Amino acid sequence: MSAATPLPDFKQRSGTALSDRLLKVAIDRTTGTARSKRAAIVGLWPDFEVARARGKAIKDHVVANLGHYLVEFERNARASGAKVHYAQTADEAADLVVRLCQEAGARSVTRSKSMLGEEIGLPHALAEAGIERVETDLAEHIVQLAGERPSHIIWPALHKTREQISELFRVAHQDPHGEETPEAMAASARRHLRVKFLNADIGISGANFLVADSGSVCTVTNEGNAEMTTTPPRVHIVTAGIEKLIPSAAHAATMLRLLVRSATGAALTQYTTFHTGPRREGDLDGPQEFHIVLVDNGRTRMLADPALRDMLRCIRCGACMNHCPVFNQIGGHAYGGTYPGPMGAVLTPVFDGLERSRDLVGACTLNGRCREVCPVDIPLPTLIKGWRDRSWREGLEPLSVRTGVGAWVFLAAHPRLYRLATRTANLALRLMGRKAGRIARLPLAGAGWTAHRDMPAPDAPSFLSQHAARKQESRP
Numbered sequence: 001m002s003a004a005t006p007l008p009d010f011k012q013r014s015g016t017a018l019s020d021r022l023l024k025v026a027i028d029r030t031t032g033t034a035r036s037k038r039a040a041i042v043g044l045w046p047d048f049e050v051a052r053a054r055g056k057a058i059k060d061h062v063v064a065n066l067g068h069y070l071v072e073f074e075r076n077a078r079a080s081g082a083k084v085h086y087a088q089t090a091d092e093a094a095d096l097v098v099r100l101c102q103e104a105g106a107r108s109v110t111r112s113k114s115m116l117g118e119e120i121g122l123p124h125a126l127a128e129a130g131i132e133r134v135e136t137d138l139a140e141h142i143v144q145l146a147g148e149r150p151s152h153i154i155w156p157a158l159h160k161t162r163e164q165i166s167e168l169f170r171v172a173h174q175d176p177h178g179e180e181t182p183e184a185m186a187a188s189a190r191r192h193l194r195v196k197f198l199n200a201d202i203g204i205s206g207a208n209f210l211v212a213d214s215g216s217v218c219t220v221t222n223e224g225n226a227e228m229t230t231t232p233p234r235v236h237i238v239t240a241g242i243e244k245l246i247p248s249a250a251h252a253a254t255m256l257r258l259l260v261r262s263a264t265g266a267a268l269t270q271y272t273t274f275h276t277g278p279r280r281e282g283d284l285d286g287p288q289e290f291h292i293v294l295v296d297n298g299r300t301r302m303l304a305d306p307a308l309r310d311m312l313r314c315i316r317c318g319a320c321m322n323h324c325p326v327f328n329q330i331g332g333h334a335y336g337g338t339y340p341g342p343m344g345a346v347l348t349p350v351f352d353g354l355e356r357s358r359d360l361v362g363a364c365t366l367n368g369r370c371r372e373v374c375p376v377d378i379p380l381p382t383l384i385k386g387w388r389d390r391s392w393r394e395g396l397e398p399l400s401v402r403t404g405v406g407a408w409v410f411l412a413a414h415p416r417l418y419r420l421a422t423r424t425a426n427l428a429l430r431l432m433g434r435k436a437g438r439i440a441r442l443p444l445a446g447a448g449w450t451a452h453r454d455m456p457a458p459d460a461p462s463f464l465s466q467h468a469a470r471k472q473e474s475r476p
């Protein structure tokens, strides 16, 4: 997201999402399947923890030697015939891609799914330049037809039901499906997109990995759309964050095993392609020009910051959001930035500033499940707590939060008062829920807790009262 775009109101969006029952069903279906498939395939891999440690070590090594691998990648990519460009900011990257499109006289570009493209605001920049953009990942195609943004980094259309997708296809496709089955609808999209693939002037892709010792760009998809995006057009433009570097194809093998299992619960994606330079003499197909745009956009700042450096290991698998209780309630759009869920809570303040994304940092229960499933062991709860600390130190918390925390600190420093307060609160809650065992509406500052669900009433005295009673009983 470009710095000029205001971040939408998180609380208001969360409220809307929590009231949307269809959305909850859609999220539960997709993330539930993702969790069980991941658990099954990781369960079949006795060396998962060994591979995870190796993946972490590979990424840490690259991050510690980023300058070295950037130079090596650039040298080998140029030797293969690619043109390598650098962009410091999101706007610079988007402008660069638009300029490359204009220099090639492009009127239509196809694009395979790339969260970095979203991060730098490429869809918007292309539209402003009057260049037709066709998203070719099936879910991105759905999101584009709906005029929306992705709600998940792996399943961008996770929030859409089959009926909604069917309606979008019937309106947009020239030869739409008859039956409303997934197969017929996919065939409808295939017919629609094939014409676009064959007529595009430029194909734009992201990169899952940048292989330093060969200058290759590795992409993985399940639909083959990256290959169809990058092979027929005259020009292929890659946009990639500089943290995507890995030393060699052998390292890519380790990272791919971790990425795919964590992202989709499969052993491998259907298509894994290493793109190395433009078409060479004797090649039957491939682009005549191959550009690689390497984007910083805050990454070197993260590198210099010990509290954020671990995040540069992220391989964008989405496992953390599938296992996040907050994401599973509100979905991705509520987060407002490019990246939702726990990884988004860490990255969005880097791109959009802490002041504008402070609420995301607060939307975490710190249960730690995200770290447990992260294939490169990123300590997400610690990084989120780090942002909270900064938010507090920089005085960004609203007065209500500062007052509340101040009151709690006062009570915690006065044990008698603390006990009295917890006993009184416990008694009040038990009285409020004495009929149904649940509380439908809490007053004042507690109203937010019951805005979208009932709160179970406590069915026993407070912990401190029980503890004191037991201590009393156990006395000789």
Ligand code: SF4
Binding pocket: 262, 313, 314, 315, 316, 317, 318, 319, 320, 321, 343, 370, 373, 374, 375, 376, 377, 378, 380
């Ligand atoms: S933080 Fe970890 S789990 Fe989340 S997307 Fe990145 S690599 Fe995957």
